[in-house]
Amino acid sequence: MLEEAKSAPARVALIRELSAAGLLSETAAGAALERVRPAGAWWRWASRTLLFVGAALLLAGVIFFFAFNWAEMGKFIKLGLLEVGVAGAVLAGWRLGLERLSAKVLLLAASVLCGALLAVYGQTYQTGADAYELFVGWAGLIFIFVVAARFGGLWMMWLVIVNVGVALWWDQVLEPNRHVNDETLLLGLALLDAVALAAREIGAGKGLEWLAERWTRYVLLTAVAVGLLVPTIEAIVEPATAHVNNLVAAALAVALIVGGHYLYRDVIPDLAAIGLLVMSACALLLVLAGKILFEATNDEFALFFSMSVTTLAVTGAGVFWLRFLARTMRGRSDE
Amino acid sequence: MSETPLSMAEVLAGLEAGGLLDAGGRQRAEDYLVARAAQPPDPIYIRALAGAGAWLAVVFFLACLWIAGAFPQSQAGCLLFGALFLPLAIIFGRVGGRTFVSQLALALIITANSFLIPGLVGVRFDEHHFLSYAIVQAAIAAAIYPFFRDPFYRMVAPLAAVVMAIAGIFIEGAFDWLHLLAGLLALAGWAAFFRFERVSALRPLRYALTLGLMLTTAAISAPEAVPAVGAKGFQAPATAIFAVATALMLLRLGGAGSLRREWMVTALIAVVLLGLFTSPGIMLAIGLLILGYWLDDRVIAFLAAFFLVPFIALYYYALELDLAYKSWVLMGSGAALIAVRTILKTRPWAKEAGS
Numbered sequence: 001m002l003e004e005a006k007s008a009p010a011r012v013a014l015i016r017e018l019s020a021a022g023l024l025s026e027t028a029a030g031a032a033l034e035r036v037r038p039a040g041a042w043w044r045w046a047s048r049t050l051l052f053v054g055a056a057l058l059l060a061g062v063i064f065f066f067a068f069n070w071a072e073m074g075k076f077i078k079l080g081l082l083e084v085g086v087a088g089a090v091l092a093g094w095r096l097g098l099e100r101l102s103a104k105v106l107l108l109a110a111s112v113l114c115g116a117l118l119a120v121y122g123q124t125y126q127t128g129a130d131a132y133e134l135f136v137g138w139a140g141l142i143f144i145f146v147v148a149a150r151f152g153g154l155w156m157m158w159l160v161i162v163n164v165g166v167a168l169w170w171d172q173v174l175e176p177n178r179h180v181n182d183e184t185l186l187l188g189l190a191l192l193d194a195v196a197l198a199a200r201e202i203g204a205g206k207g208l209e210w211l212a213e214r215w216t217r218y219v220l221l222t223a224v225a226v227g228l229l230v231p232t233i234e235a236i237v238e239p240a241t242a243h244v245n246n247l248v249a250a251a252l253a254v255a256l257i258v259g260g261h262y263l264y265r266d267v268i269p270d271l272a273a274i275g276l277l278v279m280s281a282c283a284l285l286l287v288l289a290g291k292i293l294f295e296a297t298n299d300e301f302a303l304f305f306s307m308s309v310t311t312l313a314v315t316g317a318g319v320f321w322l323r324f325l326a327r328t329m330r331g332r333s334d335e
Numbered sequence: 336m337s338e339t340p341l342s343m344a345e346v347l348a349g350l351e352a353g354g355l356l357d358a359g360g361r362q363r364a365e366d367y368l369v370a371r372a373a374q375p376p377d378p379i380y381i382r383a384l385a386g387a388g389a390w391l392a393v394v395f396f397l398a399c400l401w402i403a404g405a406f407p408q409s410q411a412g413c414l415l416f417g418a419l420f421l422p423l424a425i426i427f428g429r430v431g432g433r434t435f436v437s438q439l440a441l442a443l444i445i446t447a448n449s450f451l452i453p454g455l456v457g458v459r460f461d462e463h464h465f466l467s468y469a470i471v472q473a474a475i476a477a478a479i480y481p482f483f484r485d486p487f488y489r490m491v492a493p494l495a496a497v498v499m500a501i502a503g504i505f506i507e508g509a510f511d512w513l514h515l516l517a518g519l520l521a522l523a524g525w526a527a528f529f530r531f532e533r534v535s536a537l538r539p540l541r542y543a544l545t546l547g548l549m550l551t552t553a554a555i556s557a558p559e560a561v562p563a564v565g566a567k568g569f570q571a572p573a574t575a576i577f578a579v580a581t582a583l584m585l586l587r588l589g590g591a592g593s594l595r596r597e598w599m600v601t602a603l604i605a606v607v608l609l610g611l612f613t614s615p616g617i618m619l620a621i622g623l624l625i626l627g628y629w630l631d632d633r634v635i636a637f638l639a640a641f642f643l644v645p646f647i648a649l650y651y652y653a654l655e656l657d658l659a660y661k662s663w664v665l666m667g668s669g670a671a672l673i674a675v676r677t678i679l680k681t682r683p684w685a686k687e688a689g690s
Contacts (some may be wrong), residue, residue: 008368009340012631017371020533023364028355032346037631043598043685045628050676057647058669065662072659275380282384286391304399308392312442315388316435322381330372 010036048101055105059112067119075124082117086110090145104151111142111154115161130172135165150210156219159196163189163223183231183245190227190252193220201268214270221260221273225280228253233287257281269329271322278318285314343368379634386487389441396446414454420447425482441485448492451475465503466512472496480540489539490546497547501554510560513551514572517615520548521580528626529587545623545635549642552577552616556649570615578610581622588629598684614653616646 008014012033019029062085093106115138122134139161146158166189174180197220203211232253235246257277264273289310293303347364350356356364377385400406420443427440455471476492483489497520504512524544527537554560555573585602586593593599609618620643627636654661679685 008343008372010343010346012629014343014368015346016532016630017535018364018367020535021367022533023360023367024350025355028350031353031355032350035346035349036341039684040687042628043679047676047680047685049624050672053643054669054672054676056669057665057672061662061665061667061669064665065659068658068662272378272380275378275384279380279384282388300402301399304395304402308395308399308442311388311392311395312435312438315384315391316438319381319385319388319438320435322384323377326381 012037051102051105055109059109062113063116078120078124079117082113082120085113086117089113093149098148098150104149104154107145107149108151108154108157111145111157114138114141114145130168132165132168132172135161135168139165150208152210152213152216155211156216159193159220163192166192181243181245183234183243183249186227186231187245187249187252190224190249193223193227194256196220197224201263205268214272217270217273218276221276224256225253225276228256229280229283232284236284236287236291253280253284265325265329269332271326271329274325275322278322282314282318286311289314382487385438385441386491389438389445389487392438392442393445393449396442397449410454410457412454413450413452414458417447417449417451417454420444420450421479423447425479428483428485437485440483441488444479444483444485444488448472448475448479448495465507465509466500467503469496469500469503472499484536486539489536490543493540493543494546497543497550501550505554505559510555510569513555513560514576517548517551517555517573518576520544520551521576524548525580525583528630542634545638548619548623549638552619552646553642556614556616556646556653561653573615574610574613574618577615577618577622578606581618581625582606584622584626584629588625596684597682601679614646614650617643617650620646 010032015024015029015032015036018024019026024032089106089110093103093110096103096106098104098107115134118134118138118141122129139158142158142161146154167185170180170182170185170188174185175182197217200211200216200220228249231246231249235242235250257280260277261274264270264277290307293306293310297303344365347356347361351358351361397406424440424443424447427436427443430436452468452471452475455475456467473493473496476496479492480489497516500516501513504510504516524541527541527544531537552573555570561569582603585599585606589596589599606618609621620639623635623639624643627633627639651661651665654664656664
């Protein structure tokens with residue numbers, strides 16, 4: 001424990017904490033801060049921020065330009081400019097070297113421009129294609145950029161496009177023609193995102209650093225949890241109208257919570273991921289408790305009082321469990 | 336350029352070698368780090384779960400009081416209920432230790448606070464005045480803050496006062512007061528972040544002030560708040576306040592003599608230009624981004640980045656330009672930032688930093 005605490009990376013926040021606790025004088029704290037974060041770090045931060053914000057503004061401007069000005073432009077100019085933009089961004093990224101952040105941002109820009117290109121193409125030629133075909137085509141076109149860039153942000157954007165494409169396919173094809181219910185859609189999206197999450201964990205485990213950014217795990221886990229929780233809660237609140245898919249979602253939700261606990265406690269320790277699962281479990285338990293109490297009594301006073309106590313008990317148990325796990329996982333890492 | 340990050344042990348050893356820390360001081364610092372590692376503070380998601388549970392429990396509890404007809408109908412009744420729950424909450428909060436009892440304490444303090452507001456407003460203020468509730472809530476939050484240590488309450492109670500003030504201003508239509516509120520929050524924020532930076536108990540208050548500033552600035556940018564005279568004119572005072580605060584923060588960051596350095600002059604010129612050509616929301620978000628990075632506070636940095644996007648969107652939406660020209664302005668802004676970055680990379684101090 002001593003060695004781990006001392007060998008922990010020096011952070012500005014930690015040095016400030018020592019200073020606030022009176023353990024470092026202002027002069028000592030200043031010297032420590034200068035060493036941990038030299039002047040150069042500020043420039044690197046400013047440089048990254050300028051790059052991201054500048055690229056975002058530029059891209060937004062391009063998209064709005066085409067969204068609002070297409071009627072006044074010839075079709076070849078519109079399409080040509082976008083194609084030049086895509087090609088230029090890809091070429092510039094390749095020249096810079098794909099291991100550099102600016103090159104990855106350029107590939108992200110190229111991916112966004114591909115979407116704009118498809119949208120303008122669809123508007124110009126009025127092919128009669130459904131909106132889902134645009135998103136599916138967009139995802140297909142930029143897949144090679146996602147693989148080449150090895151950039152977590154681009155991969156997440158690609159997954160969002162795929163999810164939107166699937167949702168639109170359900171809305172425009174499955175639901176009108178085959179009356180596939182929305183529980184099936186949510187279940188399908190949850191399974192899709194679960195596959196992405198599994199790929200992320202396997203890839204990160206094999207040393208693919210670009211997949212190892214933790215925020216991607218939390219985004220995917222949240223997406224899977226929401227996709228399973230909504231049909232499960234529907235089944236709890238209105239069991240009479242529940243479909244088979246609601247029950248499947250409920251079973252998978254329980255499997256996610258239990259299996260995820262094992263995975264993120266013992267295999268890939270991550271307390272924040274367990275926190276997401278615990279919150280999901282608390283939400284389910286509270287809805288279930290509310291349903292049982294609502295059915296059990298007509299006395300509103302008893303109902304609300306019981307819900308008040310139950311809420312404290314359930315969330316308190318969740319907090320207790322997380323703190324217990326935090327101590328256990330810390331102790332395990334010391335051994 | 337990649338480096339192996341320094342460890343705390345190396346930093347402390349460096350301080351001892353430089354005579355800025357003696358052996359005893361180094362030992363105490365190491366003991367603190369060990370104790371901290373053994374009992375780290377709860378991460379934000381655990382606190383969020385505890386806080387959400389307490390809030391929900393309070394809603395149900397107040398509902399059952401209402402159904403039972405036990406909800407106080409008079410201001411005296413509200414004061415009595417508040418006075419009953421308040422000491423219970425403080426006692427449970429101090430002796431409870433962990434989990435269930437501390438959550439119960441949180442639920443009780445929220446209940447007490449909810450009753451004290453209508454109780455105290457009637458005692459001293461005109462309940463129809465648009466700022467009465469905000470002032471009372473601010474006073475309650477200030478009075479309870481030293482005694483109730485839960486960080487969630489310490490953040491939410493002052494923030495509630497800000498929200499009440501904004502709501503009161505909108506109901507009354509007295510939009511000029513938003514600038515006064517922004518100025519007060521900026522002053523309070525300066526005190527909390529810089530004057531009392533070593534007081535760790537003020538951390539929840541700092542987050543409350545950050546969020547309060549964001550909400551106030553969003554209110555200043557809201558269409559209802561902007562008179563027909565012109566958005567720029569109405570928003571100018573708030574933009575100026577945030578620009579001055581950011582400039583002072585940069586000067587504090589750079590230290591004495593930094594005004595002679597090229598990077599400081601560049602940064603200050605950038606602040607002036609942003610103050611002249613952008614909105615208070617963008618100015619505030621950029622100032623908080625710098626502050627978040629300076630303090631290594633990921634919550635503030637995240638809030639700043641999160642709010643920067645809608646503030647930029649609002650700014651461009653409000654521009655009185657043809658939609659075609661707006662897209663050129665957007666592209667031009669983006670290209671300008673990238674061009675500035677490219678130019679600055681050629682400066683000696685940037686090359687030295689190894690971008």
